[in-house]
Amino acid sequence: xxxxxxxxxxxxxxxxxxxxxxxxxxxxxxxxxxxxxxxxxxxxxxxxxxxxxxxxxxxxxxxxxxxxxxxxxxxxxxxxxxxxxxxxxxxxxxxxxxxxxxxxxxxxxxxxxxxxxxxxxxxxxxxxxxxxxxxxxxxxxxxxxxxxxxxxxxxxxxxxxxxxxxxxxxxxxxxxxxxxxxxxxxxxxxxxxxxxxxxxxxxxxxxxxxxxxxxxxxxxxxxxxxxxxxxxxxxxxxxxxxxxxxxxxxxxxxxxxxxxxxxxxxxxxxxxxxxxxxxxxxxxxxxxxxxxxxxxxxxxxxxxxxxxxxxxxxxxxxxxxxxxxxxxxxxxxxxxxxxxxxxxxxxxxxxxxxxxxxxxxxxxxxxxxxxxxxxxxxxxxxxxxxxxxxxxxxxxxxxxxxxxxxxxxxxxxxxxxxxxxxxxxxxxxxxxxxxxxxxxxxxxxxxxxxxxxxxxxxxxxxxxxxxxxxxxxxxxxxxxxxxxx
Ligand code: BES
Ligand code: MN
Ligand code: ZN
Numbered sequence: 001x002x003x004x005x006x007x008x009x010x011x012x013x014x015x016x017x018x019x020x021x022x023x024x025x026x027x028x029x030x031x032x033x034x035x036x037x038x039x040x041x042x043x044x045x046x047x048x049x050x051x052x053x054x055x056x057x058x059x060x061x062x063x064x065x066x067x068x069x070x071x072x073x074x075x076x077x078x079x080x081x082x083x084x085x086x087x088x089x090x091x092x093x094x095x096x097x098x099x100x101x102x103x104x105x106x107x108x109x110x111x112x113x114x115x116x117x118x119x120x121x122x123x124x125x126x127x128x129x130x131x132x133x134x135x136x137x138x139x140x141x142x143x144x145x146x147x148x149x150x151x152x153x154x155x156x157x158x159x160x161x162x163x164x165x166x167x168x169x170x171x172x173x174x175x176x177x178x179x180x181x182x183x184x185x186x187x188x189x190x191x192x193x194x195x196x197x198x199x200x201x202x203x204x205x206x207x208x209x210x211x212x213x214x215x216x217x218x219x220x221x222x223x224x225x226x227x228x229x230x231x232x233x234x235x236x237x238x239x240x241x242x243x244x245x246x247x248x249x250x251x252x253x254x255x256x257x258x259x260x261x262x263x264x265x266x267x268x269x270x271x272x273x274x275x276x277x278x279x280x281x282x283x284x285x286x287x288x289x290x291x292x293x294x295x296x297x298x299x300x301x302x303x304x305x306x307x308x309x310x311x312x313x314x315x316x317x318x319x320x321x322x323x324x325x326x327x328x329x330x331x332x333x334x335x336x337x338x339x340x341x342x343x344x345x346x347x348x349x350x351x352x353x354x355x356x357x358x359x360x361x362x363x364x365x366x367x368x369x370x371x372x373x374x375x376x377x378x379x380x381x382x383x384x385x386x387x388x389x390x391x392x393x394x395x396x397x398x399x400x401x402x403x404x405x406x407x408x409x410x411x412x413x414x415x416x417x418x419x420x421x422x423x424x425x426x427x428x429x430x431x432x433x434x435x436x437x438x439x440x441x442x443x444x445x446x447x448x449x450x451x452x453x454x455x456x457x458x459x460x461x462x463x464x465x466x467x468x469x470x471x472x473x474x475x476x477x478x479x480x481x482x483x484x485x
Contacts, residue, residue, distance in 0.1 A: 016099025035064025082394030088118030120163035126465035169282035173466035177254035181225035182302035222311025227303035250358035251277025258331030294482035363427030365451035374448035376432035389477035
């Protein structure tokens with residue numbers, strides 16, 4: 001999307017539709033009310049316009065405007081990065097009916113970034129595979145502000161990179177599992193990573209065997225499509241040599257559950273079980289495009305979890321990269337197996353900080369729904385920085401406890417660890433305690449995005465399918481860690 005700044009006011013913007021936010025209890029901007037002969041004031045007075053979130057109204061041929069349409073878009077009373085993002089996303093979804101060239105008035109320019117991000121996000125759709133009835137998309141956005149500023153230009157630039165990375169993640173996650181297996185995802189990551197200027201390396205199944213990725217290989221062995229581990233590294237010259245952040249993503253391109261087979265309905269959406277990997281890939285692309293002065297490496301742990309004559313069995317004992325033995329009691333607890341090896345590999349490569357993102361447990365949806373992502377950590381100060389970045393990006397995280405008592409159910413009877421506990425209690429936490437056994441004390445944050453990563457239905461502000469949750473937060477967090485303000 002082409003984005004420009006316009007400082008002469010909404011009435012003079014030559015676009016198909018001029019969008020103005022008008023929230024609950026807000027007075028219309030004077031120039032807009034005048035351009036519509038006080039019509040907006042009337043609508044408010046007669047309570048035909050309330051300005052609530054999800055509300056929008058198109059007025060045709062407002063005589064004082066150059067644009068042939070004016071669209072009002074509501075929003076929450078509390079205008080913060082999240083509500084501004086959601087309203088802007090709603091604005092894009094509603095305005096696309098009006099044409100390809102849209103203007104958006106931004107009064108509170110402190111929120112320029114989430115607003116532009118929301119608009120680009122809202123312009124994204126999941127219609128790629130429809131041959132008819134695809135949603136059209138907006139080609140240009142004119143941002144109307146009162147004075148030209150380099151800060152606004154910079155915010156717009158960062159917003160574009162960050163939101164386009166988010167939409168890229170959504171498209172990749174939405175790809176059907178027949179066209180995207182571990183090999184295809186590794187090829188795609190290689191292509192995108194190389195183009196963004198990163199160093200890329202892919203381990204195939206033979207290399208994984210040589211190096212001792214026994215847990216990852218066990219997950220992949222039931223599928224005709226072999227597993228892969230992708231490493232993408234961004235190491236700019238100006239980076240602090242003392243710090244090396246690792247972003248580890250769960251990339252199960254389809255999770256059938258394996259021999260501990262899921263039910264038909266549980267399997268329907270399991271192509272999004274690689275959302276963690278796609279999230280880290282997208283964040284890396286943005287980090288490289290923003291040229292952030294920080295050493296960052298992503299590890300994408302890719303496999304397809306299938307039942308077959310070669311599949312791992314309940315009762316199998318495997319040896320992870322760090323030497324720990326794991327009894328596989330439930331083949332559907334595969335995410336923690338691929339992550340175990342990838343986390344241990346990150347430690348071996350000298351990670352000073354690790355963040356992983358994974359659609360790890362159904363239990364996180366029981367606890368937090370699709371509102372907050374689950375966050376679990378061995379370093380609360382480190383995690384507080386990510387939560388703060390989330391607040392700026394408009395994405396929510398809720399930290400769950402990590403008492404050592406939660407490790408007890410994951411201790412093995414015949415091995416060091418077991419991959420699933422005897423009961424379902426505190427499933428998100430016991431999974432995180434399992435992962436913690438592979439980070440070797442390095443400051444680490446685990447993001448369980450199973451609940452927030454997928455939207456069942458269309459909503460005013462987003463289409464159904466992958467949400468791209470956490471891409472924008474991770475970018476913001478790395479910006480902060482690298483000292484960019
Ligand atoms: N990929 C699933 C988790 C999941 C469930 C993501 C629903 C999105 C929606 C994961 O591999 C899994 O199957 N977890 C099991 C773990 C259990 C067997 C210990 C679960 O949550 O039931
Ligand atoms: Mn599973
Ligand atoms: Zn899974």
